[in-house]
Amino acid sequence: MTGLSNEYIFQEMLEQERITALHQSLSLPHWPANTGKVIITGSGDSYCAALFGSWLLEKRGQVSALPALEASQTAQHLVPEDILVVISVSGRTIRVLEAAKRALAASAQVVAVTDNLESPLAELAAVVWPIHAS
Numbered sequence: 131m132t133g134l135s136n137e138y139i140f141q142e143m144l145e146q147e148r149i150t151a152l153h154q155s156l157s158l159p160h161w162p163a164n165t166g167k168v169i170i171t172g173s174g175d176s177y178c179a180a181l182f183g184s185w186l187l188e189k190r191g192q193v194s195a196l197p198a199l200e201a202s203q204t205a206q207h208l209v210p211e212d213i214l215v216v217i218s219v220s221g222r223t224i225r226v227l228e229a230a231k232r233a234l235a236a237s238a239q240v241v242a243v244t245d246n247l248e249s250p251l252a253e254l255a256a257v258v259w260p261i262h263a264s
Contacts, residue, residue, distance in 0.1 A: 167192035171201035171229055172217035179217050198225035205229045208238035215241045221249020230254045
């Protein structure tokens with residue numbers, strides 16, 4: 131195993147185990163009582179994070195992870211009680227921004243998960259959850 135210790139994918143696998151262990155010890159996040167469905171989206175690695183986020187929140191109810199292009203198409207049909215969680219480290223991913231804009235046009239709530247607090251994505255969102263991925 132020592133040959134694997136510096137491999138990126140091996141380190142990623144170890145990180146998932148730590149996150150899963152942490153998940154077991156956390157209580158469910160608090161959500162507004164009138165919240166409808168929750169869609170989590172991102173592109174590339176951020177979509178992988180969206181998939182993991184939907185798994186973490188599966189007990190919450192109507193939670194799904196969608197690739198950014200599909201989320202962009204779905205966002206225009208959201209309602210004010212719905213939440214779109216958009217994940218982009220840079221806060222500049224075109225499809226993620228497009229999904230956020232369409233969700234806002236539908237009066238849905240937008241939560242941004244980003245490393246760039248001065249990005250266009252952070253400016254669009256009502257709530258920003260900063261990450262430190264860079």
